[in-house]
Amino acid sequence: MNGDGAVDVAIVGAGIVGLATARAIMLERPDLEIAVVDKEPEVGRHQSGHNSGVIHAGLYYKPGSLKARLTLEGRAELIDYCVERGIAHEVCGKVVVATVPDELPALDVLAERSAANGVSATRLVGAALREYEPHVAGLAGLHVPSTGIIDYPGVCDALADDIRSKGHDLRLGSCVTGIVEERDGVVVATSTGPVRARVLVNCAGLQSDRIAKLTDGVGTDVRIMPFRGEYYELKADRRDLVRNLIYPVPDPAFPFLGVHYTRMIDGGVEAGPNAVPALAREGYRWRTVDLGDLAEIGGSRSTWVLARKYWKTQLGEFYRSASKRAFVSALQRLVPDVTPSDLVRSGAGVRAQAISPDGVLLDDFAFHETARQVHVLNAPSPAATACLPIGRLVASKAVERVG
Ligand SMILES: Cc1cc2nc3c(=O)[nH]c(=O)nc-3n(C[C@H](O)[C@H](O)[C@H](O)COP(=O)(O)OP(=O)(O)OC[C@H]3O[C@@H](n4cnc5c(N)ncnc54)[C@H](O)[C@@H]3O)c2cc1C
Numbered sequence: 001m002n003g004d005g006a007v008d009v010a011i012v013g014a015g016i017v018g019l020a021t022a023r024a025i026m027l028e029r030p031d032l033e034i035a036v037v038d039k040e041p042e043v044g045r046h047q048s049g050h051n052s053g054v055i056h057a058g059l060y061y062k063p064g065s066l067k068a069r070l071t072l073e074g075r076a077e078l079i080d081y082c083v084e085r086g087i088a089h090e091v092c093g094k095v096v097v098a099t100v101p102d103e104l105p106a107l108d109v110l111a112e113r114s115a116a117n118g119v120s121a122t123r124l125v126g127a128a129l130r131e132y133e134p135h136v137a138g139l140a141g142l143h144v145p146s147t148g149i150i151d152y153p154g155v156c157d158a159l160a161d162d163i164r165s166k167g168h169d170l171r172l173g174s175c176v177t178g179i180v181e182e183r184d185g186v187v188v189a190t191s192t193g194p195v196r197a198r199v200l201v202n203c204a205g206l207q208s209d210r211i212a213k214l215t216d217g218v219g220t221d222v223r224i225m226p227f228r229g230e231y232y233e234l235k236a237d238r239r240d241l242v243r244n245l246i247y248p249v250p251d252p253a254f255p256f257l258g259v260h261y262t263r264m265i266d267g268g269v270e271a272g273p274n275a276v277p278a279l280a281r282e283g284y285r286w287r288t289v290d291l292g293d294l295a296e297i298g299g300s301r302s303t304w305v306l307a308r309k310y311w312k313t314q315l316g317e318f319y320r321s322a323s324k325r326a327f328v329s330a331l332q333r334l335v336p337d338v339t340p341s342d343l344v345r346s347g348a349g350v351r352a353q354a355i356s357p358d359g360v361l362l363d364d365f366a367f368h369e370t371a372r373q374v375h376v377l378n379a380p381s382p383a384a385t386a387c388l389p390i391g392r393l394v395a396s397k398a399v400e401r402v403g
Pocket of ligand 1: 044204
């Protein structure tokens with residue numbers, strides 16, 4: 001704390017992006033005082049602790065985009081950080097599989113994109129594909145050796161230790177309820193008392209649009225649409241159906257759709273996630289409904305524009321959510337030997353997907369800035385992989401404002 005009890009930078013959100021931002025500020029400006037404020041009693045309680053645990057290689061993203069650049073950088077830095085801090089991870093590789101002739105051109109496009117992004121990938125067909133993944137059914141696959149698996153909650157804990165070890169304030173169980181921007185700083189109202197800071201950084205994930213709108217005059221129309229992703233898990237005696245990670249060819253309109261198999265760092269094999277609009281921003285089960293969230297989702301024009309555009313896709317996702325058989329049949333396209341009795345329900349995560357007023361899903365990482373505030377408005381997958389360079393980017397914006 002500074003002499004007057006204020007800090008230089010207050011960060012809302014102790015998910016992986018907020019924590020990585022704090023670490024980056026510590027490295028760039030060790031003289032600055034930081035407070036990281038989170039409403040939950042532990043770090044990484046939302047997206048950062050409910051994800052697929054994959055270190056993405058960076059093949060899918062538009063060349064030149066922040067996602068493409070920061071994922072490539074972030075993957076390498078994250079692996080170094082894991083080695084340095086003894087965090088469980090493994091670079092095991094993955095395969096993207098075309099199961100019908102219609103998907104082969106898209107697999108070729110993906111191979112080109114991968115090359116444009118500097119990610120090495122090899123086409124596998126016939127026996128070579130089956131040698132890599134013996135139970136997979138596919139006409140061709142794209143093998144990406146640099147993909148990995150990781151313990152993201154372990155990364156969050158290590159980042160939190162870095163912050164605490166330098167004496168910064170990691171204020172958990174403290175909900176941000178108001179923000180007032182003044183000429184020389186920001187007053188952040190929280191459930192455990194106010195925090196004064198010269199600069200505020202918003203890394204609130206599923207709540208980031210709401211945090212942005214707490215300040216009068218923060219001109220952003222971007223809204224967060226929560227998509228729940230549900231997982232099944234292979235029973236222990238059927239884990240040998242999957243050696244590493246098996247993905248379908250993505251739909252360019254919805255790159256995060258398409259259930260896949262992921263070997264987890266704890267030895268389990270997860271199948272999923274699907275993507276259904278969630279009835280609460282932090283709704284990990286069907287029956288979790290937040291009437292405020294629901295009214296906001298239903299009352300927003302962008303929801304209806306999105307629903308009109310993609311109603312068929314969404315119906316399919318709802319069906320797969322309600323019917324295990326439908327979910328399994330999507331999985332059987334990749335591994336025909338899997339049966340409903342091989343799978344048990346596992347956890348779920350909720351993605352914070354930013355959407356523009358005209359119903360367009362924001363593709364790239366997105367920020368909004370004022371004189372004293374930096375808001376991270378869109379940090380969907382692969383932001384966990386890219387957390388260290390995203391943190392550095394946000395830190396540089398914050399430090400510039402501290403002066
Ligand atoms: C199902 C799923 C699978 C995914 N798989 C992968 C993957 O395999 N690899 C990958 O790289 N990425 C993956 N992602 C994406 C990745 O998990 C996220 O991009 C990343 O975790 C975002 O981190 P964050 O810090 O921005 O958000 P979060 O982790 O959600 O953190 C936001 C924090 O803000 C806090 N907060 C919110 N409101 C307030 C308030 N008012 N006051 C105080 N605190 C507040 C919350 O409590 C929370 O701790 C996946 C995401 C999901 C949901």
